[in-house]
């Protein structure tokens with residue numbers, strides 16, 4: 307895998323992913339875990355954000371210190387399951403705009419079908435963080451990245467919770483400039499293109515639709 311792929315080894319993230327995978331985890335706990343894992347991942351995703359020097363006054367003295375430089379950030383969850391990752395990331399990046407791309411996988415072909423797209427007006431000038439907990443064949447992510455590149459986006463980062471080798475290798479090949487962050491990595495897809503062991507259907511588990 308290229309240097310653009312980051313798989314988290316942090317114990318807190320590993321622990322929470324194990325709870326998420328458990329089929330007995332309730333909908334509420336599943337939702338909370340997706341939220342917490344997403345928030346923890348922000349630490350790495352923003353590692354290259356620039357700082358600028360500023361002067362502040364503490365109760366003790368005037369001092370020079372550093373704050374984040376102005377940077378537009380857009381979060382783009384892929385509907386539905388990506389929505390579950392938005393709140394955790396907003397906890398740490400409260401000024402990020404949010405765009406939505408609606409895609410579902412056709413049950414027979416496993417190909418993504420687009421049904422919605424609404425993005426911030428200045429998305430092309432933003433650091434765009436695409437959110438989808440499940441990265442299986444990479445079809446949905448490829449479709450979302452195509453839409454974002456067509457809008458002129460240049461700095462694209464992809465954040466997933468469980469990623470399969472097949473999807474990662476596909477996106478690395480088709481979109482070599484995209485940085486990929488995954489909380490966990492699985493080798494296999496089953497004949498229905500579900501990740502194994504994975505965690506099942508993320509959308510259904512988040513929203514209780516099954």
Ligand code: PRP
Nearest residue numbers: 385386387410411442443444445446509
């Ligand atoms: C799931 C998931 C991804 C996609 C991953 O969404 O949230 O978007 O499948 O599979 P891929 O990498 O093979 O494209 P799904 O199509 O089930 O829609 P949903 O979020 O509305 O449940």
Ligand code: URA
Nearest residue numbers: 440442500501507508
């Ligand atoms: N979508 C999911 O929700 N889970 C998978 O394992 C694959 C696609």
